[in-house]
Amino acid sequence: MNKYIIDLTTGENDNTAQYKAKNDIANILASIGYKEINYKYFDNHILKSFSLFKTRNHLKNCRSGIFVYQFPLGSKRVDPFLIKELKKNDSLKKVAIIHDLESLRNHSDDSEFCKKEISELDNFDGIIAQNHVMSKWIKSKGYKGKIVSISVFDYLNSELSMTKNKNNGIIYAGNLSKEKSGFLNNFESEIPVNVYGINPSEKYPTNIKYKGNFPSDVLVKKINESFGLIWDGSSLEECNGTFGNYERYNTPHKLSLYLSTGTPVIVWKNAAIADFVLSNNVGVVVETLHDVETVINEMNEEMYTAMKSNALEISQKLRRGYYTIQAIRKIEEAI
CATH class of the missing domain: 3.40.50.2000 (Glycogen Phosphorylase B;)
Known part of the structure; x- marks a missing residue:
């Protein structure tokens, strides 16, 4: 046939x-x-x-x-x-x-x-x-x-993140426009956040560092953070606006990017991908971004190690289709 x-x-x-x-x-x-x-x-x-x-x-x-x-x-x-x-x-x-x-x-x-x-x-x-x-x-x-x-979409990629603990910050990658990622302008935290992508803001809170825009095959080599964040909209309280509401239905390619490198994720509890994240124990689900710092701080190393191990297992599947x-x-x- x-x-x-x-x-x-x-x-x-x-x-x-x-x-x-x-x-x-x-x-x-x-x-x-x-x-x-x-x-x-x-x-x-x-x-x-x-x-x-x-x-x-x-x-x-x-x-x-x-x-x-x-x-x-x-x-x-x-x-x-x-x-x-x-x-x-x-x-x-x-x-x-x-x-x-x-x-x-x-x-x-x-x-x-x-x-x-x-x-x-x-x-x-x-x-x-x-x-x-x-x-x-x-x-x-x-x-x-x-x-x-x-x-989840597969993500052909030969790179793996070797981060072994929960204390290496968060990565956020994608379109950094105000409509899609405006929440970053108010995401103040003790946890460092590295952002990559197009349309960055002129100024972010001190914990957020803009690292540039790179093709996907270069970006995967730079990922060494403990978590990958998936969030859309202007609000810290929920994923809102056109792109935030879309999170209720779609599976963002960011999920594939992060997991293909073995990086556990942080997602909104009402996102369509929340079930996948929880059932595979490859990250955490939060109601608001205000919860992120507490969730990570209260997580012990055994919990993170389990998530990391599961993310690495999923990465093997993603990287072979x-x-x-x-x-x-x-x-x-x-x-």
């Missing part, structure tokens, strides 16, 4: 990890026999159109089998265009791996947008959702196909 996976690369210089999840999934599936179909993104309108039509031609040549689409792949124009082309091929079983759902993020109050996004997903025989919370939401919106959950392969096997059987 023919098996295909679509991948996304860029023709532009990029110093963020925005394509890593898709690239890793494509590489993992290629390692078990899937053929990669590449869509190359360009900012330039002419180059973008050329690349889109080139990818469409590749889709036309796909023979009967399974096609895995990474959703969303691109812009408002890209996904409808390519999904429409896929729909024409009745010989293919179609699977969507969900990287983001804008109905849950930037359009959470827009019922018409939600209907449109779900209608796009209705073109797929099966879906790999990020977690059970997202799966339940998709089903509640009327999707009738098969759904499995991946739980375990969760992707498990999810794809399940959806292949289901459809």
Whole structure:
């Protein structure tokens, strides 16, 4: 049986990890026999159109089998265009791996947008959702196909953090914009926090140090903190705003980044990933950021060592594509 996976690369210089999840999934599936179909993104309108039509031609040549689409792949124009082309091929079983759902993020109050996004997903025989919370939401919106959950995205990486105790501070990596990470401006603590990423604030509290922005393969070599923080919004009390509310449904790629290096995590108790963190004992769950210092101070070394050991065990799975392969096997059987 023919098996295909679509991948996304860029023709532009990029110093963020925005394509890593898709690239890793494509590489993992290629390692078990899937053929990669590449869509190359360009900012330039002419180059973008050329690349889109080139990818469409590749889709036309796909023979009967399974096609895995990474959703969303691109812009408002890209996904409808390519999904429409896929729909024409009745010989293919179609699977969507969900990287983001804008109905849950930037359009959470827009019922018409939600209907449109779900209608796009209705073109797929099966879906790999990020977690059970997202799966339940998709089903509640009327999707009738098969759904499995991946739980956590794999993260291909050869680096491990050798930190052995709880006293080496916290790392926070990602987009540092005010809307996404504004809480950092008020996160005063005795615990040092090292932050990495784009759009840093001009000034942070004295315990927070901005360390720069690096490609993912460089960043993983720098991680030696005791914990990785996953938090979005402007508030210390809860994850709030557009991105904070999204934490209730999605599995942030930060989780994969931290755990791939064997670093235990700190997450919000109402986040969709809280269950994964607790059930695998790979970190702590807090109600507010005010609780972080107390939780770490009251943690004994035996507790931290257990979390660290579990995080290292999970890292072995993430770094060999375990969760992707498990999810794809399940959806292949289901459809």
